[in-house]
Amino acid sequence: MAPRVLVSDKLSETAVQIFRDRGIDVDFQPDLGKDKDKLLEVIGQYDGLAIRSATKVTEKIIEAATNLKVVGRAGIGVDNVDINAASKKGIIVMNTPFGNSITTAEHAISMMMAVARQIPEANTSTHAGKWEKSRFMGVEVTGKTLGLIGCGNIGSIVADRALGLRMKVLAYDPFLSEERADKLGVHKVELDELLKRADFITLHVPMTEKTANILSAENLAKTKKGVRIVNCARGGLVDETALAELLKSGHVAGAAFDVFAEEPAKENVLFNLPNVVVTPHLGASTTEAQENVALQVAEQMSDYLLTGAVTNAINMPSITAEEAKVMGPWIALAGHLGAFVGQMTDEPIKAINILYDGVAADMNTAALNASAIAGVLKPANPEINMVSAPVVAKERGIKASTTTQGKSGTFDGYIKLTVVTDKRERSIAGTVFSDGKPRFIQIKGINIDAEIGEHMLYTTNKDVPGIIGALGATMGAHGVNIANFTLGRTGIGESAIALLYLDQPIPEPVVEELKKTGLFQSVRPLEFDAV
Structure with missing residues (x-):
């Protein structure tokens, strides 16, 4: 049975014809996106949804989309799509990042x-x-x-x-x-x-x-x-x-x-x-731009629905269907490593160096690189995805290098990511355990074993008594629950780090309170995509 796609915004007839020519059953209703109740009623019938900005793909719409596999946004902005809700339900969200x-x-x-x-x-x-x-x-x-x-x-x-x-x-x-x-x-x-x-x-x-x-x-x-x-x-x-x-x-x-x-x-x-x-938000409103992004999104959605190929996805790596099962956890790990250093780095980045060890070295490192680079750049530009990240990095003069090596340590394989700026180098390493969950295994050369969560807190300090107590007491006083607590140090009385996995985002006043204790050299809240 042919995939069904609903076009609920004003895409060009040429774009709609692309779906038809590729053998997809397309339902062109360009004004439906403005009627959220009607959209909610019919969305369960479709495998794909092609939109511009008028259609609001809310959590409620996604919940009703029992067959939906892909949302394609003709344009760059995806503010009208609940990305988290789509990701949790396994729905791919695509955009066309350079069309306008x-x-x-x-x-x-x-x-x-x-x-x-x-x-x-x-x-x-x-x-x-x-x-x-x-x-x-x-x-x-x-x-x-x-x-x-x-x-x-x-x-x-x-x-x-x-x-x-x-x-x-x-x-x-x-x-x-x-x-x-x-x-x-x-x-x-x-x-x-x-x-x-x-x-x-x-x-x-x-x-x-x-x-x-x-x-x-x-x-x-x-x-x-x-x-x-x-x-x-x-x-x-x-x-x-x-x-x-x-x-x-x-x-x-x-x-x-x-x-x-x-x-x-x-x-x-x-x-x-x-x-x-x-003017009424006309930035992308030219015949050429509207046609370009419409044609691009129709091609991308057709490719995915017919072959499983993923292009310009916000929440999914651009890899083949065969690679996805093996590489999925490692792609997530690469993105988390990048997100860590990206959130820690405020100055211009000159280079991103990625080392692949053991089993990681035998994978599609281009996809892993794209995930890592996207992770680094996304804190400054949330619209960046795995496809656009390498292009943007190159445009910004950021040199990305890859090194591979055979198994060299305890783990079957790991990824180590280093970001270079004029002031410093910052590195982090991680691996994927047998349970399929990514872990951080080294930060600043300090060995750790840290589970990764959506909300985390990273601190650096001298290895002195009172650190654990200060963190626990402060979190408890403000009702912030700690799901996991990881410590590491270079040696007794030397440099130390703490990484807390929290059940909710840490409020800014809590961060300021920790800084005022004088115990910490740095206190940095971190956010990661759903793990």
Whole structure:
């Protein structure tokens, strides 16, 4: 029986035809995604669901999707899909990570030009027959300084276009190497320097805990007087209320926003302010981009449903069906090792070195590498997956190297991952036990045996009495339950580490309380994908 796919958003007819040509029974209902009750009623009939942004694939929808095997998002953002719920139910979630990068970058440049020359206001005035030539005095972009907050895939395209306009380009991106910056022709700076120097600021970062409200009231106050700010990335990166006040005071000369903290944005503090250009989340809205991502998602979903091949999956490695049974736990381990060092590393990464020992060396190391690199990069960019991670690493000038060797120790095989920055090297090793569960077996050269959980706490300290008591008492006082507790040290009275597996995320006040004890050199909460 042919697989059944529901297309619940507006994909092109060409994309729908790809499903048909591949022998898939496709049900094209482009408005169904807006009716969550109807979607809930029918979703159990389908093996695949192809969407854009209108369809919300909630936990409730996933629970009702008794036959669903894959969700394909035509576009990069998967905010409208409950990834955790899908993963727990074994549903693959795919996206098309690079299909609309040029379109989004071009929109940012267009918005910058529009606000520089006040084109929308001048257009409205002229249509009204006013001919207010002296009212709309613009500024040139030639010779001006553009500040990029985020210089990844889209940001680097914006940089290239801005340099073509003879602008000077500054870039703030903790994961941008100096080598990559030189190649792009941009000057890598810290955020405060960018805010102080930029005539235009444009944002190109995902929404994470670290980037949320990155242009806060405090940071907006640091900007150069007369700055113009463009956001075509994600709503919530800018304090819209604070920006509105600075626009009214004249400190900020203009703003251009395609995304908002709350969407659809029927009302917003930026609306109807002079020299504020707004569009309804059109960053990816060109004929070419919409067609590209639609065709890509149709091909990817068809490949998976017919052959088991996985491409551009958010929650599944790109490996063959035959490899999946053996490699699954090792791919999970590689991702956990990467996630550990990725969450521990705040400075630009120069290299990722991966050693495979014993049985791990005989596996598909390309897939293992992709999982490890994705783990390293994902804390800074949650949209990265196993397919896009190696590409992004290469774009950022991060050198990835692989070494394999025969069995050399107690374990049948293990993976050791080392991240290199200008300041330090940080390494961690792990293996998969006979029960199929991944374990951390070495951190900072200290041997351990640590079970991996979704919520963990890592501390470093001198080997002195009172560490276990302080950790246990503090967790107990705040109702944080410890599922597992692992200790390691280099020697009596020397360097020591502790790794706690917790039943829930550790609140920030608990972390601060531990730091204030003076017992710890570092206290770092860590989060891992479902184990």
